[in-house]
Amino acid sequence: WLSFLRGLVDSDTLPLNVSREMLQAHSSLKTIRKKLVRKVLDHLKRLADEEAKCAEERKEGGGKEGDKENPKECSRYSDFWKEFGRSIKLGVIEDSTNRLRLAKLLRFRTSKSPDAPTSLDAYVSGVKLSARLASTPCVVVAGRFGQTANMERIMRAQALGDGAAAAAARAQRALEINPRHPLIKALLARVESDADDATAAESAALLFETALLESGYALDDPKARAGSEH
Structure with a gap:
């Protein structure tokens, strides 16, 4: 480097x-x-x-x-x-x-x-934690030029909506993390101990997808998540 x-x-x-x-x-x-x-x-x-x-x-x-x-x-x-x-x-x-x-x-x-x-x-x-982050590890919000969860649902329902537009909308999401939450602290400890920890990677993905659902967004591939849970 x-x-x-x-x-x-x-x-x-x-x-x-x-x-x-x-x-x-x-x-x-x-x-x-x-x-x-x-x-x-x-x-x-x-x-x-x-x-x-x-x-x-x-x-x-x-x-x-x-x-x-x-x-x-x-x-x-x-x-x-x-x-x-x-x-x-x-x-x-x-x-x-x-x-x-x-x-x-x-x-x-x-x-x-x-x-x-x-x-x-x-x-x-x-950073000042928002009210939604007071009791949850992370939330997903619309970025500065992004679309809200409701607007994304409308775009998905439109027959003219294309993959490029959907990808652009996803790129404008922002993940807000609560660094004081026990789950985030535990995840950080695992990553610091082993940067290649597979369990930490899976846990991070699960936290992100849970935050998506709680924030009103839809999963890109619900079947893949359902399969991993089994």
């Missing part, structure tokens, strides 16, 4: 009179690789923290003071994310050792910040 990184490392611990295969397996090379990854992550975190601090200062100053002093200093991580965000996402998948640190560097567009991606921590801290 660090394919975007280019540089030269000066080391006097690597043997020069061995084959390339032996060199790649040398312990010093593994140490160098580990330290390089750590330095890159530290640098990216510093950029992200500086940008967050700038945003907070602008917010406290009414969005005016300091806006034009060092505009580049306040958008260095955003600029990096635009260019190499995919690499960070790939790192979350590939690098299990640094997955948690990389996850904090992820940025997401939300309905409140469509033009300025935000971190997951910042998003969660700013």
Whole structure:
């Protein structure tokens, strides 16, 4: 995932009179690789923290003071994310050792910040649970430009409704999660223990489909769910 990184490392611990295969397996090379990854992550975190601090200062100053002093200093991580965000996402998948640190560097567009991606921590801290989420693990709601459950039912009943339109409508749904619900906490614990936990994946799918039904939406394939329950 660090394919975007280019540089030269000066080391006097690597043997020069061995084959390339032996060199790649040398312990010093593994140490160098580990330290390089750590330095890159530290640098990216510093950029992200500086940008967050700038945003907070602008917010406290009414969005005016300091806006034009060092505009580049306040958008260095955003600029990096635009260019190499995919690499960070790939790192979350590939690098299990640094997955948690990389996850904090992820940025997401939300309905409140469509033009300025935000971190997951910042998003969660700013979310207020709706009344429907007070006693349930998750609910499905219509996205900003999506259709309500009732409108989807009407569209399904229309003879002229096509598959492309139905798929577009499904893409506009939003899943709201209650992070304080016991089921969500238990699911998170299982995933943190084993990212490939099949039971966790099945439980997540069941929670989503239950939320669909409780929110008034229809399952895309009811027969498949009925079969899995048996």
